Amino acid sequence: MGLLSITCLNSPLLVLLWVSSLVVIETEDQQAFKVQPRNITVRAGALLVLRCEVLRPSGTVQWVKNGLILGPQRSLPGYPRYHMVGDHERGQYHLQIKDAQLEDDGPYECQVGQSESSRAIVSHTVWINVQSEQNHWRSSGGGGVWVMLL
Numbered sequence: 172m173g174l175l176s177i178t179c180l181n182s183p184l185l186v187l188l189w190v191s192s193l194v195v196i197e198t199e200d201q202q203a204f205k206v207q208p209r210n211i212t213v214r215a216g217a218l219l220v221l222r223c224e225v226l227r228p229s230g231t232v233q234w235v236k237n238g239l240i241l242g243p244q245r246s247l248p249g250y251p252r253y254h255m256v257g258d259h260e261r262g263q264y265h266l267q268i269k270d271a272q273l274e275d276d277g278p279y280e281c282q283v284g285q286s287e288s289s290r291a292i293v294s295h296t297v298w299i300n301v302q303s304e305q306n307h308w309r310s311s312g313g314g315g316v317w318v319m320l321l
């Protein structure tokens with residue numbers, strides 16, 4: 172339709188209008204991050220949450236750990252301590268990790284897949300740093316005596 176009227180009227184203004192309406196359609200549906208995750212340092216055993224909130228989500232939201240996709244379900248199979256939490260209606264897909272372990276250390280990304288109306292987007296890469304109890308006591312400046320008493 173657009174092409175037809177352009178060739179008939181041969182007007183540069185019409186071409187411009189036609190192109191700009193396409194751009195508007197794309198940005199209206201384009202998904203974007205409202206909240207991105209941040210680096211976090213926790214003690215072993217702690218509960219932690221990496222935040223991810225998406226505006227106009229239309230693709231599948233998944234977390235990626237160390238380059239490995241964790242899956243689209245809220246309750247992530249194979250990762251009993253990991254859950255996607257938050258209000259789905261508001262585009263919240265926070266990654267909650269219970270009882271943090273050293274194996275949770277590493278880089279994470281929140282990834283939203285492409286859909287018919289939007290291209291895919293990927294958050295910053297953030298790091299979870301889990302400190303063992305030992306490191307915690309050492310870094311809190313307890314000193315040798317403290318450690319021996321424990």
Ligand SMILES: *[C@@H]1O[C@H](CO)[C@@H](O)[C@H](O)[C@H]1NC(C)=O
Binds near residue numbers: 210297
């Ligand atoms: C997050 O941590 C990584 C690795 O330690 C570092 O390279 C990056 O700059 C940090 N990002 C921010 C925003 O602090």
